[in-house]
Amino acid sequence: AQSVTQLGSHVSVSEGALVLLRCNYSSSVPPYLFWYVQYPNQGLQLLLKYTSAATLVKGINGFEAEFKKSETSFHLTKPSAHMSDAAEYFCAVREGDSSYKLIFGSGTRLLVRP
Amino acid sequence: GAGVSQSPSNKVTEKGKDVELRCDPISGHTALYWYRQRLGQGLEFLIYFQGNSAPDKSGLPSDRFSAERTGESVSTLTIQRTQQEDSAVYLCASMRLAGSYEQYFGPGTRLTVT
Numbered sequence: 484a485q486s487v488t489q490l491g492s493h494v495s496v497s498e499g500a501l502v503l504l505r506c507n508y509s510s511s512v513p514p515y516l517f518w519y520v521q522y523p524n525q526g527l528q529l530l531l532k533y534t535s536a537a538t539l540v541k542g543i544n545g546f547e548a549e550f551k552k553s554e555t556s557f558h559l560t561k562p563s564a565h566m567s568d569a570a571e572y573f574c575a576v577r578e579g580d581s582s583y584k585l586i587f588g589s590g591t592r593l594l595v596r597p
Numbered sequence: 598g599a600g601v602s603q604s605p606s607n608k609v610t611e612k613g614k615d616v617e618l619r620c621d622p623i624s625g626h627t628a629l630y631w632y633r634q635r636l637g638q639g640l641e642f643l644i645y646f647q648g649n650s651a652p653d654k655s656g657l658p659s660d661r662f663s664a665e666r667t668g669e670s671v672s673t674l675t676i677q678r679t680q681q682e683d684s685a686v687y688l689c690a691s692m693r694l695a696g697s698y699e700q701y702f703g704p705g706t707r708l709t710v711t
Contacts, residue, residue, distance in 0.1 A: 526688060526703050527688070527690075573639055583645075584645055584656075585632075585642070590639050
């Protein structure tokens with residue numbers, strides 16, 4: 484079965500600094516990987532997804548993630564943090580059966596300091 | 598078009614009462630998912646509906662939880678004899694089984710059991 488581990492429940496960066504949110508996965512099949520963002524009291528919004536095409540995936544709001552099979556990682560980065568990036572970020576892997584259900588990590592809360 | 602909607606947005610109930618949560622998926626989306634998000638945790642899969650197929654109930658935590666969906670429209674998640682550990686945000690997502698296979702999430706229902 485698939486699983487996802489997100490290292491660091493909280494990450495704090497200064498505005499303008501690099502954002503790095505870590506995600507490692509376990510999958511018995513070629514994985515489909517996702518990053519979602521959740522703003523307070525809102526649902527989840529898809530940031531980007533990896534579907535076995537390019538290993539470097541660009542998403543919305545300047546975020547990108549790189550799929551590294553050898554490291555079973557899919558870390559999320561953004562070169563320069565903005566105050567509006569403060570939110571909870573979830574990494575997810577799609578289950579390998581026909582349900583397409585998502586298996587989520589426990590989330591990382593990003594704090595951006597002025 | 599309209600996104601996934603859920604009602605109520607907030608529900609406070611007494612321990613032992615039954616509650617019913619509603620999800621209206623995006624029109625044309627044949628797949629529908631319920632997830633639970635406990636405080637400070639990631640999302641846990643509960644149940645999956647796809648058209649007229651038998652639902653995948655593998656994530657339901659106990660027999661107090663049940664869900665129904667009429668055709669490809671509204672779904673209701675029912676929790677009987679609520680317990681304090683049922684307190685969580687319940688998120689619904691819908692997906693079209695074509696194209697990007699992306700799940701679109703509703704804003705969730707925050708359930709508090711007192």
